[in-house]
Structures are given as structure tokens and as C-alpha cells.
Amino acid sequence: MSSTMPMQEYISPGHMACPGCGAVLAMRYILNVLGEKTVVVIPASCWSVIDGVFPYSAVRVPLFHTAFETAASVASGIKAGLDIQGDTETTVLAFAGDGATFDIGFQALSGAAERNEDFIYVCYDNEAYMNTGVQRSSATPYGAWTTTTPVRHPKDRPKKRILEIMAAHEIPYAATASIAYPDDLSAKVKKAKGIYGTKFLHIFSPCPTGWKSKSSQIIKIARLAVHTKVFPLYEVENGFTFHINMEPKNIPVREYLKLQGRFAHLSEEDIADIQRQVDEEWEHLLKRALY
């Protein structure tokens, strides 16, 4: 089987992620495409630990740790700093978790997107604050257990539709991607690199630790997320042009939920409810895509 993915690696062995971490694969695939002329900006997140203990780093490109809420602001500043020195070649990559993107860093991200700052912003989404011990975020899906949404009252609100929110800023490029489909992911990174302005990539990054799933099953879970329509792969250009990149196989959502302990408490009714929500969102997306 051939692959369109570049083979040059920018992540070294010995990083500090948990076994089966989706976020490491996300960074690896992205840097494979972006190459060494990249500056990575990382707010407080799992990745502020994963890259290793200073002065060592598992990432072979320059990397800057920022405060939780500031990835997009610091990326804006670095880009301006490079511009003023005449460096138009280096890609600035903000690489933030869902907490830093959906919650605390959203103000900075929205501001940067409205100004159309020229960088790639990646949200690696593991659907909770994993680095601090699995607390809910506004990316946590409906019905999920976390340490602050205990089984007695699990999350009762849907996940924020971040891609549509970002697309609504009319930025040139916004796309979802999954670590289970590296060719699609790599193609999107390559496309983003070639566009001027704010590019937003929302990458589905399973977390076996926080999802109470097996490390060996994260790729399967990520594939199921796409094919149960829980996490469709699509892209939005200039705010309005929606393309669905992969036709889901329409697998019942139960198959996805049952591999994760964070959903173990759900009743048949709850699962039916989630199926209904997923179907509705898919219909909503189809309408946008046809538009």
C-alpha cells in the first residue's frame, strides 16, 4: 500500500505521552508535512508535558510554551516578529488542546481569526482536560463521564460545534481531520500551509487514559467516530463552502460508545438519544454541504 505521507520525522522517541496518545500522532503527521521551518506554539495542555523536560525536547523544531489562554495571541506575535525580519517562509503552528481552544483560549482565537492572522491553528481534541486529570470541557460530548461530570450527573449539554464557529469568522480554511486517516490529515495540512490567513484544523485525538479505552483501540475508535458520523471529516473554505471529505459508513453510534468506559453508564435510552443527536447534526451538515 502506498502512502502520500512524507517520511521525514520531527518527533523523537522518548516523548512523555501516555501509551496510545492520539495527540502525539496528530503532531507527528502535521510536522511531517510542515517540516523544519516551523515554530510551534503550545499553551498549557498535555503537549506542554509530552515534549519532555527542559532542556530536552521530543520535538525537533522550535517550540514555545505559552499561558493557557494565549496560543493564538502568541502565534500572532511570533508571526509579526518573523514578518518584520523578512521571514515569509516559516510556518507558525499553534497547537492547542480542546480546553485551550473551546474554552479559555477562545477569545484570543476568535480575535486572531477575525484579523485573519497568518498561521495554522490546530486543536487536538481529546474532549476533556486530560493533563489535569479528565475534567469536562465544552468539547466533552453529551453523556460522557469526566471527573467533574460524575456518573450521577454526566455532561448534559452537547459539544460546542467549533468548526462551524471558526468557519463563521470567514477564515480562508477550516477543516476537521482524524488521526485514523493520516492521508486526509496530511493533505489538509499541506493545503493549509499554502493558504495565507488563519487556518483552523480540528483534529480528533482519542485519549485512552481519559476515555477509559484500550490503547490498542484508539485508531479503531477514531475510525468509528468518522463512520458513526460522530466526527465527520469535512472542510469549509472562506466561511461558506462546505465539502464532506469522507462518506460515513453509517455504523450505529453504539459501536463507537461501547469501546469507551466514559460512556459505560449510558442506558439504552441515552444511546438512542445520542444517535438522534448525531443524525440531526449530520443532516444539518449535509444541508450546509449541499449549499
Added chain:
Amino acid sequence: MVERVLLKGNIAIAKGAIAAGCRYYFGYPITPQNDIPEYLSSELPKVGGTFIQAESEVASINMVLGASAAGARVMTSSSGPGISLMQEGMSYMAGSELPGLIVNVMRVGPGLGGIAPTQGDYFQATKGGGHGDYFNIVLAPASVQEMYDLAIKAFELSDKYRNPAMILCDAILGQMKEPVALEEAEEVTLEAKPWALDGSKGRKPQFLKTLYLSDGEQEAHNLELKEKYDRIREEEALFEGKGLGDCEIVVVAFGTVSRIVKTAIQMARKEGIKIGMIRPITLFPFPASIIRETAKKIPRIMVVEMNTGQMLEDVKLSIENGVKLGFYGRPGGGIPTPEEILKEIKVMLDEEGF
């Protein structure tokens, strides 16, 4: 009946808050204090309370401010960068004289730092921290029992003076387990808050504000606040004294470090060296007068902290000329051993010709 249970420090604070009648918690994840929101997310609903995980610390502290303005007993907890983000809200709370508990389980800094124990936020906690001319009431527990007791005390002082109160601790106190005596839960009756914004049916609307624009109005407000802080200084300073009767030197230390100093004192007594200790329990108000009076009798003081010398400045301001003042500090997550502390004390005593 007093129940003794083995508890983690963070959980003891959460239990103390519930025992104090706090029913509202607003917070945001950050290590090493996550046990507090996690515990309260499951326990507060059981007692009819409300737990909200906010989208940031800015949101958390302003939810605290809002609930407090409505008259509720309310708290939040955080660490390092999160506490920094809360400073604006705390300044507004101090300015509009709103009570509320803020727990800071300190982590090392500056910047993202790390989660190791430290006392690096002493200045931020005790000197205001945000903008404007104000102080927080600051309590520094040194045991898991005190995490529980001082959580209750903090709410009482905070309501009494209509002023934000902070518990300043660290990862050791937050994460270690010790037996705690829990008072039998009584129905807590909170004193009425006639100033609260709870609708104006049948009375004139009232205001809570921090914006004073007329000539002299802000100055008058600040002077009123000063009078309150002076009263707090006068009436609320707490400390623990140990071996002050017959010692050659006095160590001043708070929180985690004071526990290590106690071991150093025991080791020294075996060698015939008599060391006393003053442990400030309130950092604001700072127990200046006991330090001043003690230093008149024993003019040798050693300050030990897990920072590069912050409480040291308050000790300096407490003593008069002629007192020999030493300092030993370990910043950035360094934890002094009893041997190190004893060695530093011996060096100081040698210099003094003991």
C-alpha cells in the same frame, strides 16, 4: 461527637467549605488543586449546592463575585497562573467589599512553572495582588486539620469584614493525607446580608460598585477600606508559638516549611541547641507584634521560606534595629530538609559567638 477520618488536604478544604455552609463553587481545572472541584462536583449537588466548571479562571472568579453580590457563601480554588487571572476579579471584590473564599494551592513560577510545592505567591496573596489599594485576608494552614478548620474560619472572617479571603497552601498540604477531626455537622445559619443584591421589592434598590467618580469619593472609599484593614490587623492576627520561653534563636516560618522546621527544632534540642518558632497562621493580618515583642527578648531571628525571601520583608518590618536577621530559602519547588535548616541556624549562631 468528633469523627476522625484520614483525608487529603484538598478534600479537607472542600469538606470544611461544606461544613461552613458554602453551597456554591465555581472553578477551572489546574494542578495541584483538582481534587477540590472534582470532590465538590459530586458532593455539592447532594447538599442542594451548585457546582459550575467555568470556561476560565476569569469566569470563575466573576461567578464568585456575582454569587457573593447576591448574598451567597461562595468559593473558588486554583493555582499559580489561574490565581493570576483571578486578580482582576479579586480587586473588584475588595473594592465592592464582597466576601468569598479563594483557595490557592501554590505551584512554582513565574510563568507556567510546574506543580511542585512552593511559597512563591506570598507577595501576590498578602500585598493585594491585583490593582488598587487593598488587601485580602490570607490564612496559611500547616496541616490537613488546619485545611479543614481554616476553610471554615476563612468564610467567617470573609463575611465578618466583607472582604475576599484566601487560603494559601501548596501541593504538599493539598495532596498529603492526615487524620482530621470533623466536627459534627450542624445546621449552619448564615448571618443576614442586608447589603446583598436580591431584588428591591418593598425597599429602595441598592448598589454594589467600584466606580467612584465624584471628587474625593474614591479617596473616602479607600480610607474606609484602610480603616477596615487596620481593624483586621488589630483583631485577627493568628500565630502558633513554640519553645519561645527558653530559646537562643527564633525561626519564623509558615505552612509546609513550619512542619520541617519543627523537626529541625527537635533535632537541635537533642544537641542542646534551643530553637523557638513563630508560625504565622494569618499572613494578612501579619502577626507583627508577637515577632516584635519576641525579638526584644531574643534578638536573633531566622526566616525560612520556600521562595527567595518574601515573608522575610514583613518580618523585617516587624522588628526593630539591633535584631540579627537571617534567611534560608529554597525556591522553585526545592524543599528544605531539617538538616539544611539546622545547619543554617548553626552558622548564624556561630557568627553570633554561641
